[in-house]
Amino acid sequence: GEDVEQSLFLSVREGDSSVINCTYTDSSSTYLYWYKQEPGAGLQLLTYIFSNMDMKQDQRLTVLLNKKDKHLSLRIADTQTGDSAIYFCAESIGGFKTIFGAGTRLFVKA
Amino acid sequence: GAVVSQHPSRVICKSGTSVKIECRSLDFQATTMFWYRQFPKQSLMLMATSNEGSKATYEQGVEKDKFLINHASLTLSTLTVTSAHPEDSSFYICSAGGLPTNTGELFFGEGSRLTVL
Numbered sequence: 001g002e003d004v005e006q007s008l009f010l011s012v013r014e015g016d017s018s019v020i021n022c023t024y025t026d027s028s029s030t031y032l033y034w035y036k037q038e039p040g041a042g043l044q045l046l047t048y049i050f051s052n053m054d055m056k057q058d059q060r061l062t063v064l065l066n067k068k069d070k071h072l073s074l075r076i077a078d079t080q081t082g083d084s085a086i087y088f089c090a091e092s093i094g095g096f097k098t099i100f101g102a103g104t105r106l107f108v109k110a
Numbered sequence: 111g112a113v114v115s116q117h118p119s120r121v122i123c124k125s126g127t128s129v130k131i132e133c134r135s136l137d138f139q140a141t142t143m144f145w146y147r148q149f150p151k152q153s154l155m156l157m158a159t160s161n162e163g164s165k166a167t168y169e170q171g172v173e174k175d176k177f178l179i180n181h182a183s184l185t186l187s188t189l190t191v192t193s194a195h196p197e198d199s200s201f202y203i204c205s206a207g208g209l210p211t212n213t214g215e216l217f218f219g220e221g222s223r224l225t226v227l
Contacts, residue, residue: 040201042218088154092213
């Protein structure tokens with residue numbers, strides 16, 4: 001069945017880069033996403049990548065997709081304390097049906 | 111981006127009462143809405159998928175008589191927790207998908223924290 005896995009915690013120092021990794025199983029995914037959830041709030045789409053792309057860069061965010069290994073990563077450059085949140089990797093499996101990973105809790109130490 | 115509003119953001123109720131949570135898409139037509147439950151420090155658990163005008167599809171293990179979902183219009187879906195018990199206390203989040211996005215992006219409500227005493 002469809003599954004998305006990601007590590008649960010990541011701790012970095014302010015100013016360093018953060019890399020959050022994710023693996024997925026459904027090779028037919030059209031889009032893969034990174035959502036951010038701040039405490040007590042809903043999720044917000046950070047960025048997405050189309051499945052025929054290898055990389056997408058958006059300001060401090062870089063998404064890398066290795067379709068052969070079904071591996072997705074999110075790199076946040078110059079991580080700030082305001083980046084502390086839970087980051088969810090997700091894949092679209094058709095229509096609006098989306099499978100979410102368990103979320104990676106990013107702690108940024110000042 | 112599109113806006114999804116969820117109401118109420120917090121609700122406290124007595125055991126045995128029913129609670130209704132609303133999810134509205136404010137500036138687009140949400141053909142599909144999803145309801146999730148999130149326990150503290152845990153991921154989203156998909157409860158059900160609702161398409162406008164049809165019955166919701168519930169995930170395995172979710173009691174449809176306990177969690178009533180109505181998606182009567184393209185801008186509103188409601189989740190009613192019937193005869194709530196303390197174990198129903200949780201953070202409930204809705205999301206909506208619809209045109210004009212063609213990327214499958216979901217727009218999330220702010221979440222509703224339910225506390226059952």
